[in-house]
Every structure is written in structure tokens, then in C-alpha cells.
Amino acid sequence: MASAALSPDHNSPPAERDDRKTAHLVGEALKPFPGSRISKSFEFSREILRSPDMRQAGASADSIKVDNPDHTSFFFLDGDVHKRRRASVAPYFTPKAILTRYNPLMERTMTEMIAEFRRTGSANLDVIALELAGAVALEILGLTESDRTKTVQLLKKLMGSSNSFDKRPLYRFINDKLLGPFHKARRGFLAKKLYTDCIVPAAKARKSEPKNDVISYMVQHDYSVKAMIIETMTYSGAGVSTTREFMQVAAWQMFDHPDLKERFLAENENGQFNIIHELLRLDPVAGYLYRRTNQDLQLKSAGSLPKDQLLAVDIRASNQDPASVGENPYAIDPDRAEKTKQLPTWASFGDGPHRCPGAQVALHETRIFLNHLFRVPGLKLEKAPDIGWSMGTQGYEMRNMMVSCTRA
Numbered sequence: 001m002a003s004a005a006l007s008p009d010h011n012s013p014p015a016e017r018d019d020r021k022t023a024h025l026v027g028e029a030l031k032p033f034p035g036s037r038i039s040k041s042f043e044f045s046r047e048i049l050r051s052p053d054m055r056q057a058g059a060s061a062d063s064i065k066v067d068n069p070d071h072t073s074f075f076f077l078d079g080d081v082h083k084r085r086r087a088s089v090a091p092y093f094t095p096k097a098i099l100t101r102y103n104p105l106m107e108r109t110m111t112e113m114i115a116e117f118r119r120t121g122s123a124n125l126d127v128i129a130l131e132l133a134g135a136v137a138l139e140i141l142g143l144t145e146s147d148r149t150k151t152v153q154l155l156k157k158l159m160g161s162s163n164s165f166d167k168r169p170l171y172r173f174i175n176d177k178l179l180g181p182f183h184k185a186r187r188g189f190l191a192k193k194l195y196t197d198c199i200v201p202a203a204k205a206r207k208s209e210p211k212n213d214v215i216s217y218m219v220q221h222d223y224s225v226k227a228m229i230i231e232t233m234t235y236s237g238a239g240v241s242t243t244r245e246f247m248q249v250a251a252w253q254m255f256d257h258p259d260l261k262e263r264f265l266a267e268n269e270n271g272q273f274n275i276i277h278e279l280l281r282l283d284p285v286a287g288y289l290y291r292r293t294n295q296d297l298q299l300k301s302a303g304s305l306p307k308d309q310l311l312a313v314d315i316r317a318s319n320q321d322p323a324s325v326g327e328n329p330y331a332i333d334p335d336r337a338e339k340t341k342q343l344p345t346w347a348s349f350g351d352g353p354h355r356c357p358g359a360q361v362a363l364h365e366t367r368i369f370l371n372h373l374f375r376v377p378g379l380k381l382e383k384a385p386d387i388g389w390s391m392g393t394q395g396y397e398m399r400n401m402m403v404s405c406t407r408a
Helices: 022-030 041-051 059-063 079-093 095-120 123-143 148-158 169-178 180-208 215-219 227-255 258-266 269-282 315-319 336-340 359-373
Strands: 037-039 053-058 121-123 288-293 298-299 303-305 310-314 379-381 386-390 396-401 403-404
Touching: 022 336, 037 053, 041 288, 041 298, 041 310, 041 315, 053 079, 059 180, 079 095, 079 215, 095 121, 095 123, 095 359, 095 379, 121 123, 121 258, 123 215, 123 227, 123 359, 148 180, 169 180, 180 215, 180 227, 215 227, 215 303, 215 379, 227 258, 227 269, 227 359, 258 269, 310 315
Parallel strands: 037 310
Antiparallel strands: 053 288, 121 403, 288 310, 298 303, 379 403, 386 396
8 A cells, every 4th residue: 555644734744743642651650770871862772782792681680590591581691591592482483483373363362352342332452452462472381271361360460560550659658568568478379379270281281292382391491380480470571561551552543543543454464564663663661671781892872881881771762762763753654664764663672682582473463453453343432541650560551441332
């Protein structure tokens, strides 16, 4: 299909337009770690993420023990051990795996969810997004021997920040300080339940019949109970939390921009992906990516950096750096990457050796979610979502986005 801009005169988006949905949360909620040198430049961020002289950093990475790399999530490894472990998970995310395993599952899941939506005439998009993201994550993990809905709900409880919408100081004190031991005990109980009810049945099945999934790998390499839980939660956080939220913000943009919706429905897959990339550029779910220098460095874009310098890549600011993304950086322009001769991913999925391995899976999920949803007859947005900030994922959360349709 021929490209069309979003403005009425079909030229570049008008100056000063701001189409972002979540930017207002950043100032009050997103704080970099103390001592960080912050990168808001796309070129500087890309150089940091691609440099072989950096290692993973941040709260989780700094506290993870890597004395047994084989039983440590590859997300927290660096160097040769990271390359080997990343190669071991590469088969989960190949184009063939996406087309033959995950896309059919996505299509079936959305067909089921849309059929129920049309039967009742109303739905909560958060529920549909969670079901879709959860189904795909469980397939990648191999947690397929237990009830899918119950497993997804259990993961939701473990990952969820039920208090993330309430920032009142007194509430935070009571919830975080006084009730901290209770929450810790509850997380321990849920983690144990995840292991006994979901991981153990899958592990037993994979011992006799291995598959191309995470559980099979962990069984083959004799992971400990703790390591299995950590690996499962790491994949779940990356595969469920972020994709679930972005699918909703993309849908919200479509509701607010009917011309964008019509273009999306008329485009082929590549055109639809370009639109999705542009929406993710504006509202990336993650806030900062952290790296620490292994030695004194001299970078083209930022000059000298001392050894052990903590660097915070501001994904949102990097994605909206006018020097790289062009004019009107806060406006939706699906043709932006073509105009600027850049890859449309920007910094949304990171870059370099730690670039998100499931990026293509997330893009396919979002495309199928939107493609099914916006072909529903009589679709209307009844209630915009409640937006909060997750303390666990350090990203935005969207809840109670209500839609209606013509009942079948």
C-alpha cells in the first residue's frame, strides 16, 4: 500500500504534536540509579549497548551470583559465557519457530478471545492481552502440562505490583515497611506453588520427551529448584509483562487515531510492523538499560569513560532524540525510519549482545492482537485504561481498558 501520513493534508506530522501516552509518568516515577551517567542520545546509547567493553549492570545484575553460569539466566551473563548461553536459546526465537509454533498459537488464542468478546459484547483488553502474552510465554518455557489460565494467573500474581498505582507516602510506608515480611512470605509461597504445580509436571514430561523449550534445557542441565524458578520468572517478566502493556498502548493509539487504524488494517505485514515499531518508539515499556565499563574507554560519541562507570541508557529519550529520529519526535509517523534511513527498532529492544532475543515474538504478538481486535464489528473504546508505574518491572502498567462491540 502507498504510504500515507497521519495529518489531514497527508504531509509530515504537524509540529509540536505530542502523541505519547505514558510520558507523564516518567518524571515522577522513573529515577536512574545514583551515580549513573545518563545517555539520552541515540548514538551514545547505541555505542554503549554495542560495546564489547561493557557488562550488565543495575540492581538485579549487580546482585546476581554468576559462580555457576550454567545455572544463571543468560540475561545476567556477559562475554563468552553469555554468547554460549544465548546460542543455546536461539532456537526458541528463530523465524521458523515463530511462524510454525508461535503464530498459530497466537492466532488460535486471539480467535478464542475474540469469539468470547463478540458473544458478550464487552471485554477488558488487559485480560485479552494477558491471555495472549501468557500463552506464548508458556509455550516458549514449556509450561504446558498445567492449566494455562491458572498458570498465567499465578505468574501474574508473582510478577504483579498490586500497589503500583498508589504512591501516597503513608500507604507506601505501611505496605512496604510494615507489611514487607508478609509480602516476602507470600512471594515465597507463590514461587513454591509455581514450582510444584507448573514446573514439576512439565519437567517430568520433558524427561521422557524433550522439546525445544526452556524446561527441556533446564532438565537436561540439572537445574536446581531455585535456578528453575528464577529462569521461569525471568522469561515470564520479559515475555509477559512488557508485551502485555505495549499491546494495550498500541490499541489505545489506534482508538485515538482512526486514520492510523485504517492504514494498519490496509497494510501488509511489513507495513503493520512499521506502525508498531513507531508506536513502541513513542512509548517503550522499559525505562533504563544499565551497563558498567570494564576498563577506561574512549567513545566516539561521548569521549572518555573511566573503568567501573555506571551508565544508564534512557530508552525513551534515545528513541525521541531529534538528532537521530528527525523532526516532530513526539508525533506518530510510520514512515519515520524510512525518512531517516534508520532501522525502525531504535533503542526499544536494546542493542548489541544483549538485544532482546524475543523482540520478533513480541512484534508478532502485537500485530496479531491488533489485527484481530480492530476487525471486530462495532468495536468501541468504552473506558481508557488506568495507568500506573510498576515498581517491579520499572515500566508502565495499564489496567481496566474496557471495549465493546456488536454482539454476534
